[in-house]
Amino acid sequence: MSSLIYEPNAYFMSPHIMFSLNENALIKILLQNVENIEYYYPKPYKEEKINEKTLLLYFIFRSFSQRINRIEIYYKVTGKVFLEKVKINRFIGITPLRYKKIMENILFLYNEIYENLSKIFHTNLENVSVRFFTPKLGEVSIQGYTPFNASSLGDIYLNIFYIRFIKGYFEQAAIHELIHHFLWSIGISPEVLWFHEGAANFFSIYLIKRIGFEGAEMIEKDFINKGKKMEYLGFIESWTPYHQPINMQDYYIASYMVFYYLNETYGFEIFEKLFYVINEKKEIIKETSEIVHILNDITGEDTSKKFLEWGFSLSNGNYYEKIFSYKNQIIESILISLIIIFIALIFRIAIKRKFKI
Ligand SMILES: [Zn+2]
Known part of the structure; x- marks a missing residue:
């Protein structure tokens, strides 16, 4: 089992450790080119320095502590990363040499599905770049991300950790981005x-x-099983890149379910029509209500009923108009103005920062 390395970061995760009950297990892990260890779980009972940069860690697993069955180590390595640029048609991969083959496979996959996506979305992409990352502490669950700063999307970043998953997981994350x-x-x-x-x-x-x-079927089943148990989906309406909710997975599932139900009711063509109209509008869509308007036009039905049933509010600023109509309530207005200035200031800071989607 080798570590995932993207200098200066390295990440090691063992396979599941299994051994017979009533026995103890001794596990030795040899790490090379170590600059320093940032975090490990569980704690080794002994660390042996083989030489300046090589470390031998001893872990003891006792049968009564069966709950811990993996070893995880985040560390920094010496040496510089050698990045290679791979270009396959409109897609560019920037990768450490050791992961070049994996990057090529991702770019082949992008080329394979490009025509399909271009047909669904009625648009073409120019020069999209893809990079890998090894997870830092607390990042293992992030499969991929694209930085977003209000005026542009950055390169696609994929967590190299997921190459070890069932075929389909890593690929799904790549297409997602x-x-x-x-x-x-x-x-x-x-x-x-x-x-x-x-x-x-x-x-x-x-x-x-x-x-x-096969990975795709598993992800889909998981989304649908959990999603069908959700009574309301509308809590996702206020989700923005500026705030990460704690129960993030619920937000992904509920968002998926809106598409799942629309597909069930109106068929897949509804999406092609929706993206066609959005593309033709040449305006940036920033509100759920704008999307619902277009859905109404396409289907000839009042789809807002469905969204309201799901718990969406579909309000876009009416609330503030109502508040401002009471002009005699000066004090209240001043207070609200101050709050708005405060929010605007925070928002200005927010749009300057980079967020991940
Ligand atoms: Zn995403």
Whole structure:
């Protein structure tokens, strides 16, 4: 079992450690080129320095502590990363040499599905770049991300850790990030985050299933099983890249379910029509209500009923208009103005920062 390395970061995770009951297990892990250890779990009972940069760690697992069955180590390594640039048609990969083959496979996958995505979204992408990262402490669960700073989307970053998962997981995460770029290209702001994330998961699973990777079926089943138990989905309406909720997984699932139910009711063509109209509008969509308006036009039905049933509010600023109509309540207005200035200041800081979607 080797570590995942992207200098200066390195990450080691053992396979599940199993041994017979009533016995203890001794596990030795040899780490090379170590600069320093940042975190390990569990704690080794002994550390042996073989030489300046090589470390031998001893872990003892006792049968009564069966709950811990993996070893995880975050550390820094010596040496510089040698990055290689790979270009396959419109996609560019920037990768450490040791992961070049994996990067090529991702770019081949992007090329394979490109026509399909371009047809669904009615748009073309130019020069999208992809990079890898090894997880730092607390990042293992992030499969991939794309930095977003209100005016542009950055390169796609994929967590190299997921290459060890069942075929389909890593690929789904890669396509998920690419779909964010398609959505941005037709003018959907990541500020309607539920729409971005729901679409990114819905269409990536759809494509990965068509290719036939088993991982896709598992992700889909998991989303649908959990999603069908959710009574309301509307809590996702206020989800933005500026605030990460604690129960993030629920937000992804509920966002996915909106697409799942729309597909069930109106069929897949509804999405192609929706993206066509959005692309034609040449305006940036920043509100759920704008999307619902377009859905109404396409279906000839009042789809807002469905959204309201799901618990969406579909309000876009009416609340503030009502407040400001009471002009005689000067004190209240001044207070509200101060609050708005405060929010605007925070927002200004927010748009300067980079967020991840
Ligand atoms: Zn995403």
